[in-house]
Amino acid sequence: MNQTWFRIFKWTVYGALAIDTILFLSVEGKVNAFIDSMAWIVLIGVMEYESSTLGEGYSGRREKLILTALNVFAYSMIVYSIVGYFAEGQWTDVVNDMSWLGVCAVLVYQMYAPGDYEGNEYRAVKLIKAALYFTLIVCAVIWTVVSQKILDAVDAWLWLLCFAVIELNVFGFEADQEERAAEEASEAAGVA
Template sequence: MNAARFRIFKWTVYGLLALNTVLFLSVAGKVTAFIDSAAWLVLLGVMEYESSSLDQGYSSRREKVILTVLNIFAYSMIVLAFRGYVLEGEWLDAVNAGTWLGVCAVLVYQMYAPGDYEGQEYRAITAIKIGLYTVLVGCALVWTFSDNKFLDTADAWLWLLCFAVIELNVFGFENDVAEEQAAVPETVSS
C-alpha cells in the first residue's frame, strides 16, 4: 500500500471512529461508552501525533504542556469510564477497556524507550502484546456474535484497525532508529 492510500485508509478509520462515538450517545444513549470513546479519540490523536513524529523533539514547551494535558485528561476519562463499566457490571466493556490500557502502556514504553529489542525484552514485549491483542480480538468476536451489538462490534474492530496504524508508526520509527544506529561507525578507543 502506498503512502497516499495508507493516509486515506487511516483517516477514514479515524473518521468512522468519531462517527461511532457520536452514535453511542445519540442513538444508543450510552453515556459511559460515549465518554470512553471520546476520551480514546483524544488519546488517539495524541498517540497519532507523537508516534508519527517520534524522530523529532517537542518544538516548544507549550507543545509538550498541551500534549501532557491532553494525555492526563484522556487517561482520566478512560479510567472513569472503566470504573463506570465495573460499577454497572458491564464486564465485557471493563475487560476491553482494561486491556486497551495495557496496550497503551506497552506502546508508550516502546515510543519513549525505542531501540533494538533483543532477547528476553523483545520476547516479553511480544508475548505481552500477543496476549493483550488476543483478549481484544476475543472481545470483538463476542460483540460480533451478540444480538443488537452493532455499535460495540464496529467500535471494537475499528479500534483494532486504529491501533494497527499506531503500531506501524512505532514499528517504523524503531526500524529507522535501528538503521541509523547501524549506519554510525563505531569508534575504537586506544
C-alpha cells in the same frame, strides 16, 4: 503500502471511528460509552501525533504541556468509564478498556524507552502485546456474536484498526532506528 495510501487509509479509519462515537450517543444513548469513546479518541489523537513525530522531540514547553494535559484528561475519563462499567456489571467493557490501557502502556514504553530490538526485552514486549491483543480480539468476537447491536461489534473492530495504525507508526520508527544503527555501524567499521 505507499505513504499517500497509508495516510488515506489512516484518516478514513479515524473518520469512521469519529462517526461511530457520535452514533453511540445519538443512536444508542450510551453516555458512559460516549465518554469512554471520546476519551479514547483524544488519547489516540495524541498517540497518533506522538508516534508520527518520534525522534523529533517537542517544539517547546507549550507543546509538551498541551500533550500532557490531553493525556491526563483522556486517561482520567477512561478510568471514570471503567468505574462506570464496573458499577454496571459490564465485564466485557471492563476487560476491554483495561486491555487497551495495557496496550497504551506498552506503546508508550516503545515510543519513549526504545531499547534493544532483539533479545529478552523485545520478546517480552511482543508476548505482552500478543496477550493483550488476543484479549481485545476475544472481546470483539464476543460483541460480534452476543451483542444485539451491530454498533458494539463495529466499534470494537474499528478500535483494533485504529491501534493497528499506531502500531504501524511505531514499527516504522523502530525500522528506521534499526536502519540508522546499521548505517552507523557500517560507517564506523569503514573508518576503523
